[in-house]
Amino acid sequence: MRIARIAVDGRALHVRADGDGWVPIDDPYAALAAGTPVVDAGERVDGRDATLLAPAVPTVLVGIAQNRGADPEPPLPVQAWLKSPRGVVPHGAAVRVRRDAGRVVAEAEVAVVIGRDTGDPTETLVTAANAQEFVLGVTAVNDLSYPDRAVLDVRNFESKGGDGSTPLGPWIDTEAPIDDLVLRLEVDGEVVRDTSAQAMPVPVRESIAYVAGWLRLGPGDVIMAGAPRSNHEVAAGSTVSVVVGGLRLETPLR
Template identity: 25%
Template sequence: MKLARFLKDGLIKFGIVEGENITEIEGSIFNNFKKTPITHKLNLVKLLVPCEPSKIIAIGLNYKAHAAEFNKPLPEEPMLFMKPSTAVIGPGDEIIYPHHMSRRVDYEGELGVVIGKKAYMVKKEEAKDYILGYTCFNDVTARDLQGKDIQYTRAKGFDTFAPMGPWIETDLNPLDVKIETYSNDEKKQDTSTKDMIFDVYHLLSFVSHVMTLLPGDVIATGTPSGVGKMKPGDKVEIRIAGIGSLVNTVSSRQ
């Protein structure tokens, strides 16, 4: 099931995407909800970021090939950093290039995990029960600042540096799903989540032993090899099998 958040006639609504249509729902996507008889054509609504996380917990160096391309040793445990909620944008929104501070901004295609209920000290074997679903995520990074600052807050935290969407897919096997990233329609990243060092369930359990995860929070599970730079005017697309496609363009608008 594909759960979407969208704008129609000036109102924000939630719905279920079915083919070329979206059917409105009543209730919260995190609790009991039901379909209504109200249906819209998908191309006649504005898709929004599918949830509003209180925080985004991202994972560094979670694919062996990505660690190798940066000459980094493999981590012995998940490497965590955070992106602010103010970085979040949805499908079709612009990624703003921060020319005032950075000269190198990269795309990083990732699988995003959307938390479905409050999670604290969760066992790995129970982690699946705390997941609402999955979405496409672009961990946009000011690469020059990442190297300069050592820690990642500034490099990862600019406004618009967390595109996600287009919706939340609730029925997906996160242990073996294909992730692709395209820059101006040229394939740049192509791998499967089976190549992760720490799988989705391990990550959720690990993070929940550090901090409480709330409904709507997102874990960005790390990017594979093939990251690369973006420039104003570029189109970046993250495709994840079973979910769909997240497309954003890069702008120099401040």
């Protein structure tokens, strides 16, 4: 199922895709927690009457550091870092590139959307074997970064923060495998990176277990699993497309 969030008449709705339109649904996170199917909850909305929002509203947004399949690699497991959820923008939203931060790099990554409470980290409830049970689905994310700032900013506050730094979407694919996904980065329609989630030294499910072992996660929280040779320098005036499996996230840069 493709689950999105849309705005209609000033209301934000969870919906499932239905051709070129959307069907409102009950809370998909509550359904996952209860182990019940997602239920329709309203009349179909024509796509022309809706505004697509970011598919999740994370309270916690986690990035996985250095999970890119390039030398040198840090000791495993890789470390995680926190990114401001306020930087999340939806598919199609234009992002203004900072002119005072040096180069800007786009990074195509798998975004895992947590579907239910992962519980007390000290109890080790989430493992690599059962990680999929805590996931609503996957979406695409563009981790826009300013690598020149990383020299002075080892915690990624400047290099990966700011308005529009995390384009996310366009929807959540609840059936996509979390570990075996095509990853592609395009700039103005040209493929500049073509890889897969399998190229990451740490599988996505192991990253989920690692994060949940230190931090309690809840419905709608997002883990960005890393960029396996899927980053490329970009510039204002370009349109960046991140392809994750059957998802395509587009972000115009201005």
